[in-house]
Amino acid sequence: ILNVEQSPQSLHVQEGDSTNFTCSFPSSNFYALHWYRWETAKSPEALFVMTLNGDEKKKGRISATLNTKEGYSYLYIKGSQPEDSATYLCALISNFGNEKLTFGTGTRLTIIP
Amino acid sequence: SQTIHQWPATLVQPVGSPLSLECTVEGTSNPNLYWYRQAAGRGLQLLFYSVGIGQISSEVPQNLSASRPQDRQFILSSKKLLLSDSGFYLCAWSVNSGTDTQYFGPGTRLTVL
Numbered sequence: 524i525l526n527v528e529q530s531p532q533s534l535h536v537q538e539g540d541s542t543n544f545t546c547s548f549p550s551s552n553f554y555a556l557h558w559y560r561w562e563t564a565k566s567p568e569a570l571f572v573m574t575l576n577g578d579e580k581k582k583g584r585i586s587a588t589l590n591t592k593e594g595y596s597y598l599y600i601k602g603s604q605p606e607d608s609a610t611y612l613c614a615l616i617s618n619f620g621n622e623k624l625t626f627g628t629g630t631r632l633t634i635i636p
Numbered sequence: 637s638q639t640i641h642q643w644p645a646t647l648v649q650p651v652g653s654p655l656s657l658e659c660t661v662e663g664t665s666n667p668n669l670y671w672y673r674q675a676a677g678r679g680l681q682l683l684f685y686s687v688g689i690g691q692i693s694s695e696v697p698q699n700l701s702a703s704r705p706q707d708r709q710f711i712l713s714s715k716k717l718l719l720s721d722s723g724f725y726l727c728a729w730s731v732n733s734g735t736d737t738q739y740f741g742p743g744t745r746l747t748v749l
Contacts, residue, residue, distance in 0.1 A: 567726070
């Protein structure tokens with residue numbers, strides 16, 4: 524059983540501030556890491572798929588980094604806006620079986636206007 | 637473009653009753669298909685995945701089963717629901733495995749009383 528942990532569990536951030544949160548995973552047998560955003564009453568939406576150590580990906584004000592050697596990924600949001608309020612999920616694929624995503628429990632982000 | 641449908645959107649069922657949730661994908665051929673569940677206070681848990689018609693892999697021993705009678709149809713079933721089956725069920729598809737994004741359906745909220 525793969526253990527994917529996300530911290531913090533929840534976060535309140537003032538509008539306009541930047542923030543970041545962490546996804547930790549076993550570094551052995553890493554294959555890929557996915558980040559999703561899940562807004563209330565909607566389906567999870569893919570943000571990034573990361574595969575290489577040192578990867579950095581960006582989508583608008585959101586970016587993510589990956590360290591496969593130490594087993595963590597950071598998600599950054601610059602200049603938070605109310606529409607950023609959502610639960611952010613990371614999910615690991617190991618090379619034990621690369622069809623399967625193992626999700627963390629998510630970081631619930633609330634932006635305070 | 638590809639779309640994924642799930643129904644019903646919400647369902648309230650008594651303990652011991654049967655269950656059938658349906659998921660269909662349009663606009664793609666031979667997708668990988670997945671069933672996930674989010675129980676209260678927990679992360680997304682992979683229940684079943686399928687790489688082709690009639691091919692089902694089960695991740696968690698339970699009283700649920702899945703079938704894929706057609707290329708783009710994935711069904712989640714139970715003969716007798718338990719209270720612990722309550723949760724939010726999500727269907728997802730991807731083109732391939734590993735580094736491919738998974739696209740999620742709108743979900744079904746199941747309450748077992």
